[in-house]
Amino acid sequence: MLAAIWAQDKNGVIGKDNKLPWYLPEDLKFFKDSTVGNTLVMGRKTFEGMGSRPLPNRETIILTKAPSYTAENVKILHSTEEVVELANQQSTPVFVGGGTEIFRELLPHFDYLYRTFIDESFAGDTYMPEVDWSHWKLIEKTEGIVDERNRYKHQFEIYGRK
Template sequence: MIAYLWAQDENGTIGYQGTLPWRLPNDLKFFKEKTIHNAVVMGRKTFEGMGKRPLPNRINIILTTDPTYEATGVTVMHSRQEVLDFAKTYEKDTFITGGTGVFKDFLEDADVLYRTIIKGEFKGDTQFPPLNWQEWKIIEATPGILDEKNRYPHVFETYVRK
């Protein structure tokens, strides 16, 4: 299965200067719970924005057009088809985790969407690409818990393709 997993503000902002524009530990926990022991696919800029540190206990796939790109502890792939071929034979889930270009590449291939909506507007330079929401059905929406570490109202949503 190919799934998308991302967080965005109300305007679709997903990043700022290579990092997340907010601090929301609940969302990071949600991300970890969904992706642990699965595969995550991200672009080179997203990976480098995380300090070039692979996520533990996951297959980290870095998608880049640079044929010479190398990084420790990750699998580098150079095409959408290479990722799709991997996902077809992989027994667990393959999560598309960003950035915008990688999300655009797999819009027709996703089976499930996991979206965290963070209430509010944040300064950002990266947006989630347009999605035809008519193709998707929401099956779950769970409000996140607010506390001293999670100050922004947020909702965890799950969609399946109609």
């Protein structure tokens, strides 16, 4: 199973300067709860934006076209075809956490989409590629809690391919 996981604002912004443009602890928990114990694939810029260290309790794979790229405690792949092959061989989910180009290339191969939708607008320089929602069915939707730490209205959505 291959799944995309991301948070976006209402304009499709997913990042700014290789980081999240918001702080939303509930989304970080959703991401962690979804990916712990599974494989997490991300691009080099996303990985470096997180401090160039793998997240705990996940097999971390960096997808990069740079043939000489190295990083400690991660696996390196160089094509989206390798990611699809890996997902087809594993019995546990493979989550893809960005960035834009990787989402775009893998969109036809995703079985599930895990999206946090934040009902706000943020300045950003990275956007989620356009998703043709007619190919997807909403499986689960949960309203996020807004409080002093989670200041933005948000919801967690899981879609399966029709």
